[in-house]
Structures are given as C-alpha cells and as structure tokens.
Amino acid sequence: MPGLPVSPLTPSPSAPAYLTPTARTLPAGAGRPVPPDILDRLRSIVGADHVLVTDGDVEPYARDATPLFRSRPGCVVLPATTSEVSQILRLATEHGIPVTPRGAGSNLAAATIPEHGGIVLVLTRMAALKEISGDELLAVVEAGVTTAELADAAAAQGLLYAPDPGSRTVSTVAGNVAMCAGGLRGLKYGVTRNYVLGLEAVLPTGEVIRTGGRLWKDVAGYDLTRLLTGSEGTLAVITEVTVALLPMPAIARTGVAYFPTLAHASRAVAGVIHDGIVPATLEFLDNRCINAVEDFARLGLDRDAGALLLFGDDGTAEAVERSLAIMASTCEREGARGVTMARDIAESEALLTARRCSLPALARLAPITMLEDATVPRTRLAEMVDRIDAICARHDVVCATFGHAGDGNLHPTIVFDPADGDVRHRAEAAFSDVFDAAIELGGTITGEHGVGAAKRPYLERRLGADQMALLRRLKAAFDPAGILNPGKLGS
Amino acid sequence: MTTVGEPPATTRGIFDPQLLSACISCGFCLPACPTYAQTKLENSSPRGRITLMRALEDGRLDADDPTLQHEAGLCLGCRACETVCPAGVKYGELLEQWRDHQWRGRHTPLVAGGLRMGVRVTTALAAGGLVRRAARTTGPADPSRPHVMLGCMERSLYPGISRAVLRLVPDADVPAGQGCCGALHAHNGGSVEGARMAATLGEAMPGTIVSTSGGCAAYLDHQLGHGRVAELSQFLVARWAADPSSKPRLRKILVDGRVARIGLQDSCQLRNGMGVSAQPRALLREIGDYVELPSAGTCCGGAGTYSMLQPTMSQAVLAPTMVQAQEAELDYLVSLNVVCQRQLATGVKRSRVPVQVIHLAELLELALAD
Numbered sequence: 001m002p003g004l005p006v007s008p009l010t011p012s013p014s015a016p017a018y019l020t021p022t023a024r025t026l027p028a029g030a031g032r033p034v035p036p037d038i039l040d041r042l043r044s045i046v047g048a049d050h051v052l053v054t055d056g057d058v059e060p061y062a063r064d065a066t067p068l069f070r071s072r073p074g075c076v077v078l079p080a081t082t083s084e085v086s087q088i089l090r091l092a093t094e095h096g097i098p099v100t101p102r103g104a105g106s107n108l109a110a111a112t113i114p115e116h117g118g119i120v121l122v123l124t125r126m127a128a129l130k131e132i133s134g135d136e137l138l139a140v141v142e143a144g145v146t147t148a149e150l151a152d153a154a155a156a157q158g159l160l161y162a163p164d165p166g167s168r169t170v171s172t173v174a175g176n177v178a179m180c181a182g183g184l185r186g187l188k189y190g191v192t193r194n195y196v197l198g199l200e201a202v203l204p205t206g207e208v209i210r211t212g213g214r215l216w217k218d219v220a221g222y223d224l225t226r227l228l229t230g231s232e233g234t235l236a237v238i239t240e241v242t243v244a245l246l247p248m249p250a251i252a253r254t255g256v257a258y259f260p261t262l263a264h265a266s267r268a269v270a271g272v273i274h275d276g277i278v279p280a281t282l283e284f285l286d287n288r289c290i291n292a293v294e295d296f297a298r299l300g301l302d303r304d305a306g307a308l309l310l311f312g313d314d315g316t317a318e319a320v321e322r323s324l325a326i327m328a329s330t331c332e333r334e335g336a337r338g339v340t341m342a343r344d345i346a347e348s349e350a351l352l353t354a355r356r357c358s359l360p361a362l363a364r365l366a367p368i369t370m371l372e373d374a375t376v377p378r379t380r381l382a383e384m385v386d387r388i389d390a391i392c393a394r395h396d397v398v399c400a401t402f403g404h405a406g407d408g409n410l411h412p413t414i415v416f417d418p419a420d421g422d423v424r425h426r427a428e429a430a431f432s433d434v435f436d437a438a439i440e441l442g443g444t445i446t447g448e449h450g451v452g453a454a455k456r457p458y459l460e461r462r463l464g465a466d467q468m469a470l471l472r473r474l475k476a477a478f479d480p481a482g483i484l485n486p487g488k489l490g491s
Numbered sequence: 492m493t494t495v496g497e498p499p500a501t502t503r504g505i506f507d508p509q510l511l512s513a514c515i516s517c518g519f520c521l522p523a524c525p526t527y528a529q530t531k532l533e534n535s536s537p538r539g540r541i542t543l544m545r546a547l548e549d550g551r552l553d554a555d556d557p558t559l560q561h562e563a564g565l566c567l568g569c570r571a572c573e574t575v576c577p578a579g580v581k582y583g584e585l586l587e588q589w590r591d592h593q594w595r596g597r598h599t600p601l602v603a604g605g606l607r608m609g610v611r612v613t614t615a616l617a618a619g620g621l622v623r624r625a626a627r628t629t630g631p632a633d634p635s636r637p638h639v640m641l642g643c644m645e646r647s648l649y650p651g652i653s654r655a656v657l658r659l660v661p662d663a664d665v666p667a668g669q670g671c672c673g674a675l676h677a678h679n680g681g682s683v684e685g686a687r688m689a690a691t692l693g694e695a696m697p698g699t700i701v702s703t704s705g706g707c708a709a710y711l712d713h714q715l716g717h718g719r720v721a722e723l724s725q726f727l728v729a730r731w732a733a734d735p736s737s738k739p740r741l742r743k744i745l746v747d748g749r750v751a752r753i754g755l756q757d758s759c760q761l762r763n764g765m766g767v768s769a770q771p772r773a774l775l776r777e778i779g780d781y782v783e784l785p786s787a788g789t790c791c792g793g794a795g796t797y798s799m800l801q802p803t804m805s806q807a808v809l810a811p812t813m814v815q816a817q818e819a820e821l822d823y824l825v826s827l828n829v830v831c832q833r834q835l836a837t838g839v840k841r842s843r844v845p846v847q848v849i850h851l852a853e854l855l856e857l858a859l860a861d
Binding site: 060106122167 | 531
C-alpha cells in the first residue's frame, strides 16, 4: 500500500461527540428472525422461488470459504435485477434488517458470514456479460459473472483481464471488487482496484448510483469507485462493474527454481527486482506446500526441496526470453539447487493452476487450515519469513507458507486438528504475533483477502484509532440504519 | 450467532469424520457441478451438500429436513467435483454414507427401493436364464483368463453388448452364476448390501474382471481393490498394446461412403472415479472421425436410478449434449455404460436428433474386419 501512512497505535482518545458515529452499531433487527410480513414482501419483490427460508435451505449460506466461522441467516434472497436489489435494501433499511451481500462465497476473511442473521443477498442470478469492447479496452459485467468467465470472454477477443485471484473459476467479479481481490499477477499488473473503471451500486437506502464509467480520466468528485472497491459489502451493493482490459501479451512463459529454504527463495525475489525485472509471476511455496500440491496435481515437483519459486513473465517473445534468463541466473546465484523451464503453455498453465490450489491442497494435512495474509515491503520478505518460522515454533504450531513473493504477500497457513487440545488458541496467538511482526516491518495484516469478521479484531492495530473512527463515520454516511454487513468494516 | 469452531459436543456417527472434515468449503467444486450449473444455489453444490451433511452429523438438521431429503436425491453422484478438489474430498463415499442414513425406511424414494428389490429379483432370474444365454465357461474358474461381467441392465435390455464383447475378447470366461456388482445398491442407500454383493461377485470371478459398464467397473474397483477390474476400453487398450497379435484388424466405419463421425459420452464413475478417459477416445479415433463434444466429460443425467428419481433435472442436465450432438452432425454417439446408453437413446428420440446411440463394444464389433 504505497502512500498510505501507518497510523500510530495510540489508544483510542476520548473522542468529542462530533467524532462518534451516528449510525447504530447494529441494526434493530440484528439477531432476530426475519418477520413473516417482511418475507412476504421479499417474495413479492423477487418471486417466491428466490427467497429461501427453511433451516435446510439457508444452512449452506451460513458459511463461506473461511474456516471456523458459521452463522445461519434468517433468509436468503436472490434478486435478478438492480431494481429488485434496490427494493430489498429499502425494505431492509426501513425495518432495520441486516443484509449480507454475497457472490460465490469464496472469500477467506469471513466477510460474507451473516454474523447477525437477517438477509443474505446472493447476486449469482445477475450474471449477464454485457459487453466486451476491444476498441475501448473495457468490459461491462453484472455482479454475478465469475472472474474466469470474464477473463475467458476477454481472451476470446485477444484481450486480457489481468486480476487473477486463486479462486478465479469460482469467485464473482463484483465479489472481487468488494474484496479488492489480488492474485498471481499483482507484481506487474496490480490488483482488482487497478482495473475497476466504474460501478453501478445500490445504497442501503435504495438509491442506485453509478460511479466512474468508461473513462480513464475522470476526477469529478470523490473517487467513490475506489472507496467501494474493497469496502466488503459494508457501504453499498455492487450490481454492475466496468473493468479495464489490456491487449493480450504475445507469449507467457514460466519456470521453476528449487531452493534449500524459503528465505533463500525470498532473497532471489529481492535479487530479481533489484535486477530491474518486474515479472508477471513470482510465487513461492515451502516444502509442506510443495508436497500437498504435488499430491493433488502430480506435476513431478521436487518433493525434497525446501522451497519452490515459480517465476514467469509475459510480453513479446524477445522480452520474455530475456526476463526469464535473468531470473534463472539470479535464482542460481542465490543458491537454487535446480532451475527448470516449462516446456509449453500447457505446462505453464498447469504450474499456475497448481499454485492456485495451494490452500485447498493443504487441507490434506489436517482438518483445519487457518490461513493468513500478512504482507510486508518486498525488501523485508526474507526477514518476515524467518519471523514466521520463529513465531510458529514458539507457539508450537505446524505452519505451511506460500504466497505472492513478488508482492511481499505471504500466506502462512497453520494446519491443525481441533481435537488436539488448545491448538486453536495457540494458532490464534501465533497469528496475532504474525500481524504484529508484519506491522513492525512496515507491512499490513491483510494484503488481499480482506478484513471481514476474521480480522476485524486486529484492524485497529493497522489503522489506528483515528482511521477507525473515520471508517465508522463513512459507514454511517452510506448506511444510516447500519444494515449492510453489520459487525464488519466500519463497525 | 456466529459459531466459531469448536466441534459439536455430540455427533451422530453417520459419516466418517475424516472424510467429512476434509472439505474446507473453498468452492472450487462449484463450476464442476452439473446441478449447481442448473440451480445456481449453494444447496445443490458439492460444497453446500457437504455443509448440509455436517449439519446432519452435528444435529443442526434432522434427516426429515426437506432440503436434506431433496438434495440427497438431486445430487447426480457423478463425482465430477472430486476431480477438481485440491483437498481430495471423497465426495462419492460421503454421498453413499449420506444416502445410507437418509434413505432408510420410510424415507427411501419409492423408485430407489423398488429398483434395489428389482435387481435382487432380476439377479435371481438372470442367474437361471438370461446370463445362460451368453454364458460360456470351460469348467472351473480359471484366474489366468479374463472374466466378462455382464451388467444387470445389459443382460435384460442390451444382450447385443454381451455378444459383441465375446467377439472382442474371444478367450473370455463368462461365468453363469455371476450376481450383481452392488453399485446400484450402494448408490441408493444400501452400501452394506452393495459391498456384500461386490465381494460375492469377486469370489465368483478370480481373474481380471472385464466390465462393459463404467459404473460397475468403478464400484468393483473400489470394493475389490485396484487392478482387479478393467472397463472394456481400458482392458482392450492395455491388452492390445501388450500383445499386438491379440488385436483383431479394425477398419474405419463408413456411413454413406465417408468415415463416420463419432462422439462420446464418458461414464462419470469411469472418468471421475477410475480416471479412465483416454482409452475409449483412442479406440474411437482408430475406427472413425472422432469428435470431442464439449459436454463429453459431463454427466448425461442418467446416473444410475437418477433419470427415474429426478426426471426434470435429468433432462435439463442432458439437454446440452443433445444440442451438441446435432451441431456436430454425429453419426454415432457412443456410451460406456448401459445407463448412459438408455438416457442418451431416450434423449435423441425425444429431441429427434438423427444420431445412433451405441455402446462402445457394439461399435467396435462393427469395425471388426471379417
């Protein structure tokens, strides 16, 4: 997060009255069943088939992809149009009913867990791919289009949708925007926020707003597009997204280097960037991850290596050739015990796909996989890797680490069996220390997964009291009744 | 309202806890699931169904919950989710355990119970009559020879398949006293009975068991251990590669003087459960102009008893294949399982697609040079 000052970790001052949020922390209907007359009105808005109310029907929406969090909603509503979303939100604000927007429910921060019950608003029925424009280099999609559907449709016209989150085959575009999803191309191409040109969104009070649009330059007003990007469904419900596309690079190639330790791989990453290369891909996995991924993907990875660095670049053949040669020699200089190049696109794609599967593949190791998302400046990566090792040893937990090394974005993942005594508390204590270490090194508690319910308790460490208060005031301005995703950002 | 983590105080012991805890709800299975593609509801996705199973196991939902009832039946059991699951969740086994519990007594869908019963009767009849027609054995069971297993539906509905296999595997033993493999039972809430039937069949057939039905093959493979069972295409490709002299001469199949255009419908259990998908394609490329349909690897909606239990969803799942078969101007649409064969045949008849649905064995027989 360049340019964003780290707030001092001062205790909350006794704030004057004008700084306290005007919104209620929780809406009136929090934790209560959705009243029958409201259910009837919801049915009249979206049709009876698109309101789920029975225990069994709503149970699967009690969860997302975050371990250890579940909370059953009062009902699940699946609108088909922006107008329906508007009517639902107006009704919810009027009656103080919590609304948790949800795309595919693949987020890893418990951001779509309806902690206080109410309505889960699922946007998967709004799935029209409205436009791909090669002339304007943009696409317009409804909220529920999946990331892969957008990327494939763009690719069919020779265009690249650059953001590449690991769950791209599952996640929705609006979900990516709401969480500001990152992914495997962050170093060279940035993340979701760098591609959002405009949004259609519905305010909790029912107004439909359009922010930004089809323009690369537009400074009329506050940048609400950026504000809603990463707002985690707490300010408005995103119903349509306009994204920027790029011409598809001529070729893409990938290589793999094996190192004795993750710290060696981290130094190679620093070396690559020092050499003036900004490649499309710099991903690393430690030995536990290598083995879990190999168990699933069977690519012939070196199971004995301490760490694997996946490096790759795209562009013109000449530039890619040069970039990969430099990266390979840097890896060798930093102690790589083997460097191999993918033979063809299929092999490159298989390696990237395998990397995207790291987290679920780790589930093979133990019943619970708890992963974090600490991110540090690239130059502090090796130091952070060592600190994570030390912290996990101190708390006696088993940790597997992978991540977007080029972005300084680490995914230390603690695996455990909940039946094993107090291991869960040890895991939480370890992660608390990991967050502190990241902040101390000039980093953040979450690089790309978001805050949600999972990291809400740690947010003030990163933002400080003043920014926390500002977040609450912003939230109150958008959502006076406090209905949207209560208990998360801005609460 | 949020429950964080602690395992519930009591569990009901319906599921193997290790199998159930393997899923981390990442959702990678969603794009692979044919029923999720239709409903776009979490409930009819593999991840959502596992969440339902957990609720059943933990006592948050009871077996008579209407959603549990509905979803236990709406799942095709195609196991496409298993192939994309990085966590290695054994969904097929979880589904068996779910239906064992869910479909006991009065909760058993009428058709499923009827078929389980029916197969028992058919098996008894078949042992006496239908199998004998195709049966061919030369005394006591000889483990060195391949044993052809005749699927229950095949015996009664598609005897031509059995005859074709005997021409393709001339040295095969076809024991007369073979029973049913038990897959139908295991997939319909009777896994204990299914396992017993599989074991009995394994004892009756000591050598390599060759099956013309992907569903039977995959179930026996799981029950009897890897290597005991081979589906027909798998068997032929391996045998003909190991001993080229055993391979008969195959010619291209012609239609109106040109090479026939052939499409394939994978058997889900075979493709997703046993990982066999290259072999049938290799054989079809030898005898015709093979066209890979986009939906070749996706369930056809036949799915054991599914087309009878869930006719509406079954037809919805089948629909894309019919459109694709027509657009590809196929002459033959090949099945690797009699259930798929029946489903596809009904489908082409209903949608008037001018393509002949045929089992791999019968098409290979057509290609045998005299």
